[in-house]
Amino acid sequence: VLESKMRTGTESAAVNGAAPEAGRLSNGAEERPQRFAFSAEPSMEDIRRMQAEFTDERAWNKFHQPRNLLLAMVGEVGEVAELFQWRGEVAEGLPDWSESEREQLAHELSDVLIYLVELAEKCRVDLPQAVLRKMALNRLKYPASKVHGSAKKYTEYKD
Numbered sequence: 001v002l003e004s005k006m007r008t009g010t011e012s013a014a015v016n017g018a019a020p021e022a023g024r025l026s027n028g029a030e031e032r033p034q035r036f037a038f039s040a041e042p043s044m045e046d047i048r049r050m051q052a053e054f055t056d057e058r059a060w061n062k063f064h065q066p067r068n069l070l071l072a073m074v075g076e077v078g079e080v081a082e083l084f085q086w087r088g089e090v091a092e093g094l095p096d097w098s099e100s101e102r103e104q105l106a107h108e109l110s111d112v113l114i115y116l117v118e119l120a121e122k123c124r125v126d127l128p129q130a131v132l133r134k135m136a137l138n139r140l141k142y143p144a145s146k147v148h149g150s151a152k153k154y155t156e157y158k159d
């Protein structure tokens with residue numbers, strides 16, 4: 001979905017029933033109703049190192065080949081999906097979720113990220129730098145001036 005649509009928070013706000021035209025900023029971007037930011041730490045390299053230590057201490061490297069890590073990550077994505085299953089559409093910020101449901105989600109999203117980072121390490125992909133390159137490509141593929149407010153795939157746009 002990320003590859004084909006590059007969905008953003010503003011888009012999900014519209015899905016959640018917020019007025020999509022509300023709060024247009026002077027640069028043409030939409031103002032998000034509620035700001036949210038991650039903590040600065042740990043970095044992706046911190047996560048890679050912590051997981052490498054965890055794996056080394058347990059002599060689990062013999063199990064952590066790329067294909068196994070991929071399958072483990074997909075399994076964890078399934079655990080995230082289970083938490084959303086049968087709920088219908090869920091509003092941004094998860095206003096109807098209990099604290100323990102939010103914590104469960106935090107655990108499962110972390111499992112996905114930890115396996116993703118370890119998979120990238122074992123495949124020798126420098127993930128933070130790869131993200132920078134991919135975001136640059138995505139900006140070229142989806143120029144804001146051309147795709148503003150549209151969810152079309154890049155192949156559907158005509159010059």
Ligand SMILES: [Mg+2]
Nearest residue numbers: 076079108111
């Ligand atoms: Mg899990």
